[in-house]
Amino acid sequence: MACKFISNEDITLWLEALAKDHVVFVPVDDCGSVTFRPLAEGRKPVLDRVPVRSPKEAVFPQNETLLLYKYEKDLEDPEHSTVRIKETLPKERAVVFGTRPCGARGMTVFDRVFDNERIRDPYYATRRENTLFITLACNKVESTCFCHEVGSGPADTAGSDVLLTPVQGGYTAEAVTERGGQMLEASVFADGGNKCAEAEEVKKATREMLGEAHDYSDAPEKLLAVFDDDEFWEEQAAGCISCGACTYLCPTCYCFNITDEATGTTGKRLRTWDTCMSFQYTLEGSGHNPRSTKAKRLKNRVNHKFSYYPDTYEKNIACCGCGRCIKSCPASVDIRAIVKAAQARGAKKESK
Amino acid sequence: MQALAELKEQIRQALPDLDVVIGWQQGFDALHTRPLFIRSEEDIDKLVVNEFCVVNPASYLRELRGGKKVGLVLKGCDSRSVIELLQEDLLKEEDLTIFGFGCNGILNHTKLQARFGELGFIQSIENDGANVTVVVGDNKETVPFTELCADKCLTCVYPNTLQCSHFVGEESTKKPESEKNKALEEFEKLSLEERFAFWQDQMRRCIRCYACRNACPMCVCKDHCIANSREPKWLSEEVDVQNNFMFQLIHVMHLTGRCVECGECERACPMDIPIMLLRRKMAGVIRDVFAYNAGTNAEDTPPLMCFKVEEPTIEERH
Ligand code: SF4
Ligand code: SF4
Ligand code: SF4
Ligand code: SF4
Ligand code: SF4
Numbered sequence: 217m218a219c220k221f222i223s224n225e226d227i228t229l230w231l232e233a234l235a236k237d238h239v240v241f242v243p244v245d246d247c248g249s250v251t252f253r254p255l256a257e258g259r260k261p262v263l264d265r266v267p268v269r270s271p272k273e274a275v276f277p278q279n280e281t282l283l284l285y286k287y288e289k290d291l292e293d294p295e296h297s298t299v300r301i302k303e304t305l306p307k308e309r310a311v312v313f314g315t316r317p318c319g320a321r322g323m324t325v326f327d328r329v330f331d332n333e334r335i336r337d338p339y340y341a342t343r344r345e346n347t348l349f350i351t352l353a354c355n356k357v358e359s360t361c362f363c364h365e366v367g368s369g370p371a372d373t374a375g376s377d378v379l380l381t382p383v384q385g386g387y388t389a390e391a392v393t394e395r396g397g398q399m400l401e402a403s404v405f406a407d408g409g410n411k412c413a414e415a416e417e418v419k420k421a422t423r424e425m426l427g428e429a430h431d432y433s434d435a436p437e438k439l440l441a442v443f444d445d446d447e448f449w450e451e452q453a454a455g456c457i458s459c460g461a462c463t464y465l466c467p468t469c470y471c472f473n474i475t476d477e478a479t480g481t482t483g484k485r486l487r488t489w490d491t492c493m494s495f496q497y498t499l500e501g502s503g504h505n506p507r508s509t510k511a512k513r514l515k516n517r518v519n520h521k522f523s524y525y526p527d528t529y530e531k532n533i534a535c536c537g538c539g540r541c542i543k544s545c546p547a548s549v550d551i552r553a554i555v556k557a558a559q560a561r562g563a564k565k566e567s568k
Numbered sequence: 569m570q571a572l573a574e575l576k577e578q579i580r581q582a583l584p585d586l587d588v589v590i591g592w593q594q595g596f597d598a599l600h601t602r603p604l605f606i607r608s609e610e611d612i613d614k615l616v617v618n619e620f621c622v623v624n625p626a627s628y629l630r631e632l633r634g635g636k637k638v639g640l641v642l643k644g645c646d647s648r649s650v651i652e653l654l655q656e657d658l659l660k661e662e663d664l665t666i667f668g669f670g671c672n673g674i675l676n677h678t679k680l681q682a683r684f685g686e687l688g689f690i691q692s693i694e695n696d697g698a699n700v701t702v703v704v705g706d707n708k709e710t711v712p713f714t715e716l717c718a719d720k721c722l723t724c725v726y727p728n729t730l731q732c733s734h735f736v737g738e739e740s741t742k743k744p745e746s747e748k749n750k751a752l753e754e755f756e757k758l759s760l761e762e763r764f765a766f767w768q769d770q771m772r773r774c775i776r777c778y779a780c781r782n783a784c785p786m787c788v789c790k791d792h793c794i795a796n797s798r799e800p801k802w803l804s805e806e807v808d809v810q811n812n813f814m815f816q817l818i819h820v821m822h823l824t825g826r827c828v829e830c831g832e833c834e835r836a837c838p839m840d841i842p843i844m845l846l847r848r849k850m851a852g853v854i855r856d857v858f859a860y861n862a863g864t865n866a867e868d869t870p871p872l873m874c875f876k877v878e879e880p881t882i883e884e885r886h
Contacts, residue, residue, distance in 0.1 A: 246773060247769060247770060247773060247840070247841075248678070248682060248840050249773070249838075249839055249840045251773065251839075264685065265685060265686050266686060268838060268839070269775070278775065278807050279806050279807055279808070356689060356705075357688075358686055358687075358688025358689055359596060359597035359687075359688040360596065360597075360688050361688070451605075454603065454605040454628075455602050455603040455605075455623075457627065457779070457782040457783055457836070458782055458790075458791075459777050459778050459779035459781075459782040459783070459836070460777050460778065460779075461775075461777040461779045461836075461838045464775045464777045464838075465775075465777075465838060473805060475804075475805045477804050477805065477806055486804075486805055486806055488805045488806065488807060489807075491777075494778075494796070495790075495791035496791075496796050496798065499798075510631075539688070542596060543687070543688065544838035546623070546779050546782075546783050546832075546835065546836035546838075547602055547603055547623060548595040548596060548600045548601070548602035549602070550595070550596045550602075552596075553596070
């Protein structure tokens with residue numbers, strides 16, 4: 217990978233240039249918390265904090281209009297009305313700037329689900345095709361970071377088009393995809409020179425801060441072994457308040473709901489985020505709810521990420537290790553600890 | 569906490585007659601605790617009581633209703649939620665065993681974060697009651713406790729657990745820093761247009777995760793909340809300013825006269841939306857109109873649960 221250099225000052229020029237034909241999402245201070253918002257006058261990117269919201273929303277927004285509809289009465293036959301439908305495929309081109317490697321990796325979890333040989337979700341696939349990710353490698357780590365334990369790392373390039381690494385005076389830039397390479401042809405980039413070696417040092421040092429990685433590779437079977445262990449799941453879920461903040465902030469959670477939101481005779485078909493942590497998620501029309509308790513719901517979240525998904529998609533864990541679910545959980549529920557407890561419980565049972 | 573050993577001993581003695589005792593245990597780092605559900609002797613040793621015990625254990629009572637014998641370790645403010653639930657007949661006093669202590673205040677993660685960057689980067693933190701010393705990277709800073717504590721602690725007049733079965737250690741002599749909440753006072757100076765603009769900007773950020781609702785000890789509907797009832801459908805699934813604000817107003821109005829100002833809703837909000845402004849405002853209105861302070865006396869009847877021909881604070885027009 218060719219390595220180039222861009223100075224702190226030139227970052228702004230680069231982003232402004234990109235904003236000419238893209239919506240450029242940047243992490244900004246949004247009334248105190250850091251969220252991704254379109255670049256605009258007076259919005260300075262905040263690059264020393266990890267955004268509380270995940271970059272997934274550039275590709276999988278919380279609200280997405282799938283189509284517009286309108287009922288029209290048949291004047292000849294007032295008993296009948298026809299419905300007109302207008303497709304609303306997203307068109308805009310976007311750049312997500314300043315996501316962390318973990319967040320960008322989240323997109324690879326989506327890709328396997330929404331765009332594969334069997335299924336192509338046109339809304340997702342179109343946005344994904346039209347969105348570029350410029351990722352920022354980390355130079356420090358938080359107590360909630362565990363990217364290194366789920367197959368990623370603080371300089372992971374999966375899901376990104378360009379990887380920036382902070383060095384003295386600016387960033388080194390490496391192209392990950394061909395389209396990323398084209399972006400680096402802009403005149404604001406200089407040859408990386410000795411900055412490249414510095415960047416490698418930064419990457420190495422950050423990886424070392426994370427320490428030894430716990431091994432989750434036997435988690436799928438260990439989790440299955442405790443599947444019917446109600447006592448275990450009730451204990452793990454005792455503190456959970458079943459809110460769903462964890463799933464909404466997660467870069468790899470992709471569940472959604474589809475509703476028709478009507479105003480009179482017109483309306484839109486809307487796709488919005490949904491969460492397996494909510495009671496309504498599995499509430500059936502009959503009133504029966506197979507996941508009636510928070511323990512059953514938490515069990516689903518953990519299993520989906522560390523067991524079902526890896527089973528379906530070549531052992532890939534559906535967790536990018538960003539730690540948002542832990543950091544923002546009102547009750548400090550720690551998904552790492554739950555999986556580890558399941559692994560340990562399995563081991564205990566075997567030794568009997 | 570000085571008297572932690574004694575508290576543990578009280579719990580040890582009471583445990584055989586209880587299904588569970590809810591307190592706090594160490595969380596994933598030095599700045600976080602998480603709820604502890606004590607069911608056996610070994611669990612007792614995990615108990616911690618410190619300035620990071622932010623969760624209100626009473627928030628879990630709703631799930632434990634129906635004959636379970638529950639013990640709770642409660643801060644003064646938390647204990648108000650239990651009293652309010654008792655007043656509303658949502659709990660039975662004989663099912664509860666409350667372990668009280670004198671609280672000296674808790675630290676607020678949002679304030680710590682605003683001051684020192686991400687919490688996860690903080691290496692160590694020490695609190696001597698008056699000052700907090702924080703180490704982040706090569707920097708070491710000492711800040712007065714009052715600049716980093718929860719807002720509720722600044723106006724707290726009930727630092728000692730109210731109506732408890734057991735009290736441990738010395739009573740707290742903590743005095744309120746001010747009578748009224750500063751942020752609310754400032755907010756009330758704004759014009760109506762400015763207030764509306766403020767809320768539009770805040771509500772834009774809401775992700776409708778409902779952490780505010782689910783963390784609230786007084787929110788008893790939860791799974792059957794009108795915000796996500798599907799038949800009938802009151803709120804659109806669209807997450808926009810209008811619907812978000814509508815949800816917040818529903819929450820506030822459903823809690824008016826019941827809200828004990830424990831601050832859990834705002835603390836739980838991952839987007840740090842200052843929704844306590846709304847709650848405090850309404851609690852003030854209820855104090856002014858009905859001379860009622862939620863959850864402070866189990867003998868009281870909440871104003872919305874009784875009818876009086878004449879209210880002491882309302883002048884009747886005859
Ligand atoms: S988990 Fe932490 S260290 Fe790893 S990529 Fe994400 S923010 Fe960086
Ligand atoms: S794990 Fe935490 S964030 Fe997720 S639903 Fe439970 S309490 Fe909410
Ligand atoms: S409000 Fe009072 S009782 Fe509650 S945490 Fe603060 S000082 Fe303690
Ligand atoms: S916790 Fe915050 S973000 Fe979540 S619904 Fe409540 S106000 Fe909105
Ligand atoms: S509305 Fe907020 S402050 Fe009031 S009781 Fe509920 S959580 Fe506590």
